[in-house]
Amino acid sequence: MLNGTCMYKKDKTSQKKITPIVADNLSVSFGSVNILNKINFKIHDKDITAVIGPNGAGKSILLQTINGLTNIQKGKITFNSFLHSDDIRKKQALVFQNPTLLRRNVLSNMEFIANIYKNIDKNIIQNSLVRCGLGGYDQKSARLLSGGEKQRLSLARALLTKPSILLLDEPTANLDPFSLKLIEDIILEENKKGTCIILTTHDMAQAKRLATNIIFMNKGEVIEQKNSKTFFNKPETNEALKYIKGEILL
């Protein structure tokens, strides 16, 4: 090991585990604005991690950074000691807060993924749609679906890729109870199968219901990372306590 980069593996990861995820002094900025500032955390493979914090804390950018969509200015993020690569990205699936759906019908949106990832047949597509409550929606225009249906289609599409890491950016924001329950059940099922789940949420009850691990962020920094019970029972910082109580952080 002669220099810093040699510490990290750069070989093919297609057959390998990509957890734990470790952020080491991770900094991301857009222009002169720091979005993530020297962030450190560690996420294990069996975790359901809820990233919580007020608006503008940097939660969505954190998910995008884990997915390799942003440029890292300083620090590193590693996946089982591997640096980011297309192979790692292929093992992740990100469900965006505002789902990006192709200008096609529901089935074509699913088939697009099947066309990129191998070993996805029609049965897998149909099972994924039914699982997400979209059975019989094949020919419907994806962009004419309701907000909840769009979010569920986006999740169904993500599940097709059988990700090792599932990233969900406010997956149930503004959804009806049916969609919320369905998505939460799928999250728990996927985690039982061994998928590492990282989600952002403003819903404290949801974070308590689902998460085993909490990352609390504010102003681009990770303020606390704890297991869920400890965080909600005994938050270490005043900021976290205020946030849990519903007091706005300045």
Add this chain to the structure above:
Amino acid sequence: MNMNIILEALNKAIELVITTDESLFEILILSFKVSGISLLLSCLLGLPLGTLLAIKNFWGRNSVLILFNTMMGLPPVVVGLVVYLIVSRSGPLGWLGILYTPTAMIIAQMILITPIIVSLTAQIVEEISQEYKNLFTSLVVPAHKAIMAYLYDARYSILTVILAGFGRAISEVGAVIIVGGNIDHLTRVMTTTIALETSKGNLSLALALGIILLFIALITNFLLITIKMNAKRHMYV
């Protein structure tokens, strides 16, 4: 020229169309053949190129876009002249012997249409790529599949681009008359015939072709609007 002469020419024109006049249809078929082939080749070249320009960032990208935008307004006679100089006997491609043939006309029309296809495609795909970019990066979509997806999802807007290219090709006269020579039964197309017959005072054939040109424009626009309205209902546009 009074109104009666115009009406008389118009009657004769309609008669030519109804009686499926042989010379008229020969001209029509050649016009569609030349414009159709040049449009097809321009689309094969211009659609992927326009998409690449929209989604790839590289040094000089804006200059290339400005160049194609500028070329949209190329004067047909200048294009005709340049192609003429290249394919004439003493030109660099003179050995091909394609001057005064439909092939030369196709080349000239391609030069005129391709910048339109490239520039308009780039504009349309750039808009849609803002929406899809993160998703495609996240899914690690290979470049060739991304290009196909952008073109497919912009298909209704791309139809307008293709129509604009066809309109430019079928109505163009300056370039094809120089490189085609307007030779009867060989390179005579609708626009060159209209120019010739008008100069000879034979307005009926010129008007017949004019009516057909307008009719084609009307039908294609009607079809396009119907397709786009249907697409809008499904929010595919």
